[in-house]
Amino acid sequence: MIEEMKQLLANRGNDDDAVAPVFFRLVSEPDYVAMASLLKARPHIRVFDSLERQLQELVESSHPGRTLNPEERKALVEAHLGDVPMVEYGVWVYYPWNDTLVHMLDEEEFVNMRTNRNRYKITDDEQALLRTKRIGVIGLSVGQSVSLALAMERGCGELRIADFDELEITNLNRLRSGVQNLGLKKTVIVAREIAEIDPFLTVKCFHEGITEANLASFLLGEGKLDLLIDECDGIAVKLNCRIMARQHGIPVIMEASDRGTVDVERFDLEPNRPILHGYVDHLDLSAVTHLKTNEEKLPYILAFAGVETLSVRMKASAIEVGQSISTWPQLASAVVMGGGMVADVCRRLLLGQFHQSGRYFVDLEELIGDPKTQPARFDYRRKSLSEAEMMRAAARVPAFGSGGYAGVGEQLVMEVVRAATLAPSPGNNQPWKWYYDGGLLYLFHDIARSESLGDFDNMASYMTFGAAIENLKLKCGEVGLRVEERLFPLPDEPLLVAAFTLSPSKSINDELVDYIGRRVTNRKPGDGRQIGKGELVALRQSIAQYPDVALRLLSGRDDLIRLATIAGKADKLRLFIPQGHHELFEKELRRDVGDADGMKDGLDIRTLELSPKDEVGFRVARDPRAMKLIARWNLGKALENLSGNSVLASSSMGLITVPAFNPVNCIEAGRAIERLWLTAEKHAISLHPMLASVLHFARLRHGNGIGMPNDIQQEFRALEREFNDLFDIDPSVEVPLFLFRLFKGVEPTVRSLRMDLKNVFFSKDSQ
Numbered sequence: 001m002i003e004e005m006k007q008l009l010a011n012r013g014n015d016d017d018a019v020a021p022v023f024f025r026l027v028s029e030p031d032y033v034a035m036a037s038l039l040k041a042r043p044h045i046r047v048f049d050s051l052e053r054q055l056q057e058l059v060e061s062s063h064p065g066r067t068l069n070p071e072e073r074k075a076l077v078e079a080h081l082g083d084v085p086m087v088e089y090g091v092w093v094y095y096p097w098n099d100t101l102v103h104m105l106d107e108e109e110f111v112n113m114r115t116n117r118n119r120y121k122i123t124d125d126e127q128a129l130l131r132t133k134r135i136g137v138i139g140l141s142v143g144q145s146v147s148l149a150l151a152m153e154r155g156c157g158e159l160r161i162a163d164f165d166e167l168e169i170t171n172l173n174r175l176r177s178g179v180q181n182l183g184l185k186k187t188v189i190v191a192r193e194i195a196e197i198d199p200f201l202t203v204k205c206f207h208e209g210i211t212e213a214n215l216a217s218f219l220l221g222e223g224k225l226d227l228l229i230d231e232c233d234g235i236a237v238k239l240n241c242r243i244m245a246r247q248h249g250i251p252v253i254m255e256a257s258d259r260g261t262v263d264v265e266r267f268d269l270e271p272n273r274p275i276l277h278g279y280v281d282h283l284d285l286s287a288v289t290h291l292k293t294n295e296e297k298l299p300y301i302l303a304f305a306g307v308e309t310l311s312v313r314m315k316a317s318a319i320e321v322g323q324s325i326s327t328w329p330q331l332a333s334a335v336v337m338g339g340g341m342v343a344d345v346c347r348r349l350l351l352g353q354f355h356q357s358g359r360y361f362v363d364l365e366e367l368i369g370d371p372k373t374q375p376a377r378f379d380y381r382r383k384s385l386s387e388a389e390m391m392r393a394a395a396r397v398p399a400f401g402s403g404g405y406a407g408v409g410e411q412l413v414m415e416v417v418r419a420a421t422l423a424p425s426p427g428n429n430q431p432w433k434w435y436y437d438g439g440l441l442y443l444f445h446d447i448a449r450s451e452s453l454g455d456f457d458n459m460a461s462y463m464t465f466g467a468a469i470e471n472l473k474l475k476c477g478e479v480g481l482r483v484e485e486r487l488f489p490l491p492d493e494p495l496l497v498a499a500f501t502l503s504p505s506k507s508i509n510d511e512l513v514d515y516i517g518r519r520v521t522n523r524k525p526g527d528g529r530q531i532g533k534g535e536l537v538a539l540r541q542s543i544a545q546y547p548d549v550a551l552r553l554l555s556g557r558d559d560l561i562r563l564a565t566i567a568g569k570a571d572k573l574r575l576f577i578p579q580g581h582h583e584l585f586e587k588e589l590r591r592d593v594g595d596a597d598g599m600k601d602g603l604d605i606r607t608l609e610l611s612p613k614d615e616v617g618f619r620v621a622r623d624p625r626a627m628k629l630i631a632r633w634n635l636g637k638a639l640e641n642l643s644g645n646s647v648l649a650s651s652s653m654g655l656i657t658v659p660a661f662n663p664v665n666c667i668e669a670g671r672a673i674e675r676l677w678l679t680a681e682k683h684a685i686s687l688h689p690m691l692a693s694v695l696h697f698a699r700l701r702h703g704n705g706i707g708m709p710n711d712i713q714q715e716f717r718a719l720e721r722e723f724n725d726l727f728d729i730d731p732s733v734e735v736p737l738f739l740f741r742l743f744k745g746v747e748p749t750v751r752s753l754r755m756d757l758k759n760v761f762f763s764k765d766s767q
Contacts, residue, residue: 019191024092049103131157139232140186145339151194158202164209236288255338260362279303315626384448401484401501419475423467427588456699466670477508512678522686525649526743542679543672555652564647568640570693576631600753656738
């Protein structure tokens with residue numbers, strides 16, 4: 001039975017590429033004979049003959065002012081037929097792909113009746129003009145809907161369609177077709193459906209899609225296109241078709257099936273118009289035919305997609321491409337709407353009723369939706385001291401130190417403070433203010449610059465101050481100044497972090513001072529070289545003078561894999577906390593080079609060393625609404641990759657710990673961190689802090705997770721247990737403060753800048 005069924009199926013005729021119907025006009029004897037032969041040869045053909053009803057509609061259309069009774073309709077039909085028998089009137093159309101024979105009005109009467117309901121949205125003269133127009137459609141996903149809308153409205157006289165692809169199951173969520181067409185070329189499916197709507201409309205198929213060899217033929221062959229509609233996925237085709245369209249003055253329309261986005265490029269009116277509104281001007285358009293990998297294609301995709309203007313759900317979905325989904329999603333509702341919009345724009349453009357270029361949005365969620373919720377606001381109440389308040393606080397600090405209170409020259413003080421401000425700070429927030437009263441130098445916490453979810457109890461800021469103090473002491477030793485300090489000299493003023501006496505002394509030659517200006521955060525991947533044992537010993541010895549600060553190092557592959565998972569998830573979870581997300585994207589990051597160079601604080605996005613793929617992720621992740629969706633869906637694996645891959649590209653991962661969580665220990669840890677970092681720089685070892693995990697662990701353990709959603713707290717608690725197990729930490733006797741990666745590799749692209757000294761230093765004499 002199985003073999004018999006296989007044979008029966010194999011013997012079926014195969015008209016997979018047939019798209020053109022066959023016309024029989026029985027007033028012609030050859031056509032009469034041909035149709036009779038067809039019916040004899042294929043007796044199973046289905047015949048549909050509704051010509052009488054079509055004729056009734058035709059004669060009724062000539063009397064729009066009144067309703068005809070049956071006798072009147074019959075008389076008018078008979079008069080219209082004259083001596084021609086009903087069976088011979090009009091045309092018989094045979095559709096070979098479904099063995100269907102249809103009797104219908106011939107072309108002029110059919111087109112007149114089929115467009116009858118267009119009047120007067122489209123006048124007769126306008127409809128006649130549209131019949132002279134040629135439109136090309138590249139790509140038949142959204143392009144199918146566009147093509148069918150154009151055909152139904154009869155928005156052109158010739159339609160050229162191009163796509164190399166075949167119908168797949170996953171296309172059926174948005175393409176109007178039946179399962180019997182699976183495996184058929186999309187061009188065939190569209191051409192057949194148009195033929196079944198209007199067999200007289202000229203449709204030319206480019207079954208192989210658009211190639212370098214046939215692009216000119218598609219745009220110019222047998223008459224130049226009046227309009228090109230681009231709905232293809234291929235980057236090279238999208239760019240090359242525009243380049244040639246501009247050369248020949250052919251306008252281009254593209255619909256994105258997201259937020260009702262429609263691009264219009266009037267190359268017919270603007271022959272020198274930049275391709276895609278100039279969004280690709282910075283790219284090498286000559287290289288598009290050689291793009292192979294997604295990494296190479298992404299800059300071009302970004303320009304076309306307009307990442308920042310995607311819908312929230314599309315942004316969230318974009319993060320999952322290559323993770324939980326294979327490609328960008330599309331919905332039938334958007335595709336069908338897009339087809340209607342493009343058909344409308346095409347008609348008005350071709351009729352001279354629309355002359356503009358641009359990117360337009362018809363966003364239904366914006367137009368028809370619930371009232372918008374206000375964006376989250378975060379209450380940053382901690383205020384920094386004014387300069388007057390700092391001076392008053394400083395005046396209450398009693399003199400101290402063996403060097404007396406004579407002070408040193410302000411220029412020398414400024415030199416050592418400048419070295420201090422080259423210390424690292426979270427997000428390059430530079431949370432310090434320095435005041436010199438002619439005798440003592442004071443370090444104040446500019447807390448408005450550092451207040452954040454990640455800086456629980458000023459933990460990160462105190463490490464920053466420790467690093468700055470270490471730089472200060474190193475520089476003072478070089479220039480011949482003795483330094484004595486008092487941490488938190490006023491118990492009632494915690495924003496006064498330290499006071500220093502500076503007095504002349506013999507120079508102390510610590511070679512680490514030479515690396516203060518060279519130290520930099522390097523976020524590039526490592527080159528795979530291991531760090532030598534001698535270098536590791538030097539790193540350990542660099543912090544030996546701080547006995548309460550411990551250093552742990554991991555370099556085993558299995559350990560790095562475990563830590564990559566922890567670090568990646570921690571960075572992702574930070575984005576799921578509304579305040580953490582806000583602080584990264586709206587406070588820390590400087591996305592514009594001009595902002596980074598002008599403000600001289602924050603994270604210049606170039607310092608993140610993002611690959612094109614990661615850049616897409618960052619741009620999409622900036623939208624807190626998209627992050628909220630990803631968190632709700634429990635997805636976002638791609639958000640873990642940047643940190644996770646960085647860990648895996650490291651030679652070693654390091655962790656600084658202290659025995660207890662308090663300001664003095666954090667400051668001491670900061671001093672040790674700076675010495676370790678400068679030592680790493682000396683040995684050409686790159687260091688990259690990765691703090692999301694330990695900073696949030698501190699908020700959990702010492703702040704009971706305040707400010708963190710409960711579900712995020714639970715996930716961080718699980719990560720903390722895994723982290724402590726990996727580093728063999730007993731949290732009752734040891735506190736992790738600073739996680740970092742070590743590696744060897746190329747220099748970073750750019751360095752973070754520092755604010756001008758005048759913005760962070762003032763003196764009594766300058767007031």
